[in-house]
Amino acid sequence: MIIDQDTLVLGIETSCDETAAALVMGGYDVVSSAVSTQVDLHAQFGGVVPEIAGRAHLDLLNPMVARAIVEAGVQPERIDAVACTVGPGLIGALLVGVSAAKALALTWDVPFVGVNHMEAHLYAAFLEDPTLQFPLVVMLVSGGHTMLIEMQDHGRYRLLGQTIDDAAGEAFDKVARFLGLDYPGGPAIDREAVHGDPEAIQFPRAMLHDGLDFSFSGLKTSVMNHVRKHPDVGTADVAASFQAAVVDVLVQKAQRAAQQVGAKGLVLGGGVAANSLLRERFLSACAESGIHGFLPSREMCTDNAAMIAAAGWHRLRSDGPTSLDTGAYPNMRLSFVQ
Amino acid sequence: MLILGIETATPQVSVAIGGHEGVLGQFEVSRGRRHAETLVPAIEFLCRQTDIEMSEFSAIAVDVGPGLFTGMRVGLAAGKAIAQALRVPMIGISSLDLLAFPLRYADRTIAAVIDARKGEVFYAFYRPVPGGVQRVTEPVVGSVDELVGDLMARGQSVICVGDGALRYRDEIDGGMRCEFAEQFLSFPSAGPLVQLAHARALREEWVNPWEIQPMYLRAPDAQINWSTREAAR
Ligand SMILES: [Zn+2]
DSSP: OOOSTTOEEEEEEOSSSEEEEEEEETTTEEEEEEEEEOHHHHHTTTSOOHHHHHHHHHHHHHHHHHHHHHHHTOOGGGOOEEEEEEESSOHHHHHHHHHHHHHHHHHHTOOEEEEEHHHHHHHHHHHHOTTOOSSEEEEEESSSOEEEEEEEETTEEEEEEEBSSSOHHHHHHHHHHHTTOOSSHHHHHHHHHTTSOTTSSOOOOTTTTSTTOBOOHHHHHHHHHHHHHOTTSOHHHHHHHHHHHHHHHHHHHHHHHHHHHTOSEEEEESGGGGOHHHHHHHHHHHHHHTOOEEOOOHHHHSOOSHHHHHHHHHHHHHHOOOOTTOOOOTTOOOOOBO | OEEEEEEOSSSOEEEEEEETTEEEEEEEEOSSSOHHHHHHHHHHHHHHHHTOOGGGEEEEEEEOOSSOHHHHHHHHHHHHHHHHHHTOOEEEEOHHHHHHGGGTTOSSEEEEEEEOSTTEEEEEEEEEETTEEEEOSOOEEEEHHHHHHHHHHHOSOEEEESHHHHHTHHHHHHHSOOEEOOGGGSSOOHHHHHHHHHHHHHTTOOBOTTTOOOOOOSOOOOOOOHHHHHHHO
16 A cells, blocks of 8 residues: 555544544645543543543544544545554553554554554644655653653654653643542643743752753642742642743753754653743743754644554554554653664 | 444453344354454454454344443444444443353353453343343342352342353352253353344344443542553643
């Protein structure tokens, strides 16, 4: 089978708490993208409950696939391949998507391709800016990851730096919970910080001048210590100062990484990339340093199926279809070159 | 009319194809690779060996549980996807009905019992009737003690079937004298599934793929596993 600009891929994503389906043409052109978020179902528990996620994916996946096809205005027979996240993620959540995707591929008699969710995040930016060039540095910041990755070519990645303890999004969630803010913590802190002074409290910028790795667990601890020592401190000031500390480190390290590898572009990805301060500071830092920075839309930073279809198209081109006896791999990793 | 039957509610994966002529082919494994890895290749294999195209199915039958949540969802997700792609209806049948049906020639009450883990069982009682079985109690989840209490309360001879009955055979036997079905009948199977589904299909008792609902019988365990959740994002 020839994989080219006319190849229409259905992407399916069910790895965490978003049920999504999308159609992407030729690896770059988003024809339709449907996402249903389960945030409300999990909010009362302050985190994603795996069994609730599994049940919701089963209810929501068929409507999302139907919506993606209807919005694209194509006949299902036009679909050339089915791509689906096979890991990393919640096992019970992943299995719903993988089972459905393989069944669709079998029924339509088209190739199935298993996609690494992290690799898909790397491809999200290409869907909105196909002119991006290698080498490209991608900073992936989410609830589970904080990574600086050099994309040398399609499928060829080098890990430049990563968190040695908590992920940035994890720090947002934990600090929000500690401050009694809503779930999910990222948007809650973002909203609260608007009313606070980012310079009210000088929280530590861990490892700021020290390589390209990150550490956020000390920052989380100093937020907690500060609030315990000063019980009447304003929540908005704490949120704003905490957010400023995280963003400072992220922006500076991203700039340094791009300079070190002589990147032709710098891109943000992952759920934390929806944070307004990070978006603002990322763009101004790029403007200052003259690095070509690209900020994908919030929809493309958070989990969606268009990025799965795009990564699937590239994988299909390089490796061919994935066997139908593949399963789900909750701890799947991205493979890096040295 | 050809029906594809999918059964993944217990440790077994079972797939069958049937219609007016009865069961035309059946594939079944109860150990080894996991449900999601086995199911779709099993459907592909069965279609090839029976020389039937996917497009020939006019309904998809699925075991809707009760059973292992993750396993059930693998079968339901695949079944719903196939039905959606083929634009055909679905027929959902309970795992407990599937256990009781092969014992329809018994001369006594049938207790279908599935291991629900955590010391509990899913169960329901059935009575043999001409041509099949009739469920006489609603499917419930309960402790093994509750099952034994319900068995004793019936005060009549009962035959127990299912992996839950086998696992807790000693506890059940300690409460009252029961007969137990053969070990090979202890998992629901896709053969009876397509047989029962065919009867329903003739009466057009089917639903759209987005309407079919699994029978969980148990609220989700709301405990959050932070480590897996974080790995997931
Ligand atoms: Zn993600």
